[in-house]
Amino acid sequence: VLKKRLVKLVVNFLFYFRTDEAEPIGALLLEHCRITKEEENVFSISFIEEPERKYCFECDSEEQCQEWIEALKRASYEFMRRSLIFYRNEIQKMTGKDPLEQYGISEEARFQLGTHKP
Amino acid sequence: MKLNERSVAHYATCDSPTDHAGFLRKRVERHHHHAHHHHSTSYQRRWFVLKGNLLFYFEERESREPMGLVVLEGCTVELCEAAEEFAFAIRFDDAGARAYVLVADGQAAMEAWVKALSRASFDYMRLVVRELEKQLEEACKSLAACCKSPRRSSSSSRKRHLSNPALLPLQEKPTMLENGYSTWGSGVPGGATCPDRDGGHAKPPPLPPRRRSAAGSAVGFPAPSLSPTMLESPVSPETDCFSKLHSWYGQEIAVLRREWQERQKRGHP
Numbered sequence: 001v002l003k004k005r006l007v008k009l010v011v012n013f014l015f016y017f018r019t020d021e022a023e024p025i026g027a028l029l030l031e032h033c034r035i036t037k038e039e040e041n042v043f044s045i046s047f048i049e050e051p052e053r054k055y056c057f058e059c060d061s062e063e064q065c066q067e068w069i070e071a072l073k074r075a076s077y078e079f080m081r082r083s084l085i086f087y088r089n090e091i092q093k094m095t096g097k098d099p100l101e102q103y104g105i106s107e108e109a110r111f112q113l114g115t116h117k118p
Numbered sequence: 119m120k121l122n123e124r125s126v127a128h129y130a131t132c133d134s135p136t137d138h139a140g141f142l143r144k145r146v147e148r149h150h151h152h153a154h155h156h157h158s159t160s161y162q163r164r165w166f167v168l169k170g171n172l173l174f175y176f177e178e179r180e181s182r183e184p185m186g187l188v189v190l191e192g193c194t195v196e197l198c199e200a201a202e203e204f205a206f207a208i209r210f211d212d213a214g215a216r217a218y219v220l221v222a223d224g225q226a227a228m229e230a231w232v233k234a235l236s237r238a239s240f241d242y243m244r245l246v247v248r249e250l251e252k253q254l255e256e257a258c259k260s261l262a263a264c265c266k267s268p269r270r271s272s273s274s275s276r277k278r279h280l281s282n283p284a285l286l287p288l289q290e291k292p293t294m295l296e297n298g299y300s301t302w303g304s305g306v307p308g309g310a311t312c313p314d315r316d317g318g319h320a321k322p323p324p325l326p327p328r329r330r331s332a333a334g335s336a337v338g339f340p341a342p343s344l345s346p347t348m349l350e351s352p353v354s355p356e357t358d359c360f361s362k363l364h365s366w367y368g369q370e371i372a373v374l375r376r377e378w379q380e381r382q383k384r385g386h387p
Contacts, residue, residue, distance in 0.1 A: 011171065011191055011239075011240035011241070012170070012171065012240055013189075023119070024119055025119065025120060026119055026120030026121060027119060027120070027121055027122075028121075028122045028125075029121065029122060029125060029126050029129065029172075031125075031129045031134070031170070032125070032128070032129055032132070032134070033125070047122065047124075047125040047128070048125075048128070049124065049125065049128040050124065050125070077169075077170030077171055077172075077240055077243065078134060078135075078170065080240070080243045080244060080247055081135065081170070081243065083247050084243065084246060084247045084250060087247065087250035087251060087253075087254050088250060090254055090257075091250060091253055091254050091257055094254075094257045094258070094261060095257050099249075099250055099253050100246075103246075105237070105246075108237065109137050109138065109234070110135070110137045110170075110234075110237070110238075110243075111246075
């Protein structure tokens with residue numbers, strides 16, 4: 001049974017509301033998840049440790065469905081971190097300079113490649 | 119409010135990048151209506167793990183599941199005048215939200231935590247990514263200009279060496295990124311008061327444009343509540359700049375391949 005919900009993507013969380021309420025019913029943390037196109041107008045979110053459990057969402061149009069899929073695929077913090085590392089490397093290769101140096105954050109653990117545990 | 123707790127717990131304990139971890143003492147917050155006049159503050163030692171914009175805490179280092187989670191959006195991290203030494207607080211713009219008072223083991227640990235937490239927000243990361251995206255585009259453009267066939271009109275662009283700071287648009291605003299701070303939901307940026315060794319004074323970054331339109335999301339149907347800015351400049355390697363990179367690298371590879379083929383012909387008659 002599909003229930004009508006207001007769905008809001010805020011940073012790496014997907015909040016969902018009953019359409020007439022201000023407080024969300026719940027949220028999904030969008031890390032380590034997979035966004036899949038299902039049938040027409042429908043996409044699903046599933047998580048790495050429980051891949052068979054799918055949270056399904058039906059959109060009003062195929063276009064809207066694609067927009068959501070694209071947005072959700074980019075929504076995780078980990079995705080952004082990878083993008084940042086990618087851009088940093090590319091800029092370094094092209095210009096010979098580390099673009100993070102001018103901001104004094106080039107040594108920040110979160111911008112380094114690979115996992116790191118202190 | 120429901121949360122996909124199992125996935126969250128899994129994320130907390132898996133081996134995805136940990137940005138900081140360590141023991142901290144966490145102040146136990148008593149409810150205001152539990153009104154006794156003796157201020158007995160107590161602290162509990164917990165194992166804290168920072169991953170991205172999420173601060174998890176565990177009862178013990180070996181615990182399989184986190185006890186709790188603090189989402190580091192719309193907050194400031196400040197040194198705190200508690201009776202305890204090496205105390206700092208995470209405070210939220212939302213007046214109703216409780217603050218977290220945490221105590222580190224020493225000066226160095228406290229500074230490391232404050233620094234790590236100050237830059238932990240998703241919004242801060244997004245800011246940095248957008249800037250780098252712009253810089254990469256700039257770098258691509260001037261490289262493309264350099265690589266084009268030499269005509270008189272392009273000589274001025276060739277003069278622009280890539281290390282020229284004029285190419286890096288953000289030089290005039292370094293403090294914006296040194297004190298990463300963001301608001302969430304509210305329209306008023308506060309000041310980041312975290313002391314920064316680098317010498318940058320606390321200046322809040324400009325409010326990202328999406329904040330003003332986010333509040334007006336349509337009710338009644340799933341609407342992509344995304345700012346136009348987010349859709350225009352997607353945070354991903356698949357920007358059209360990437361295709362420019364492809365063609366630029368492609369030229370280099372074509373040259374290398376020709377050279378290799380020449381060598382092959384000479385080496386293997």
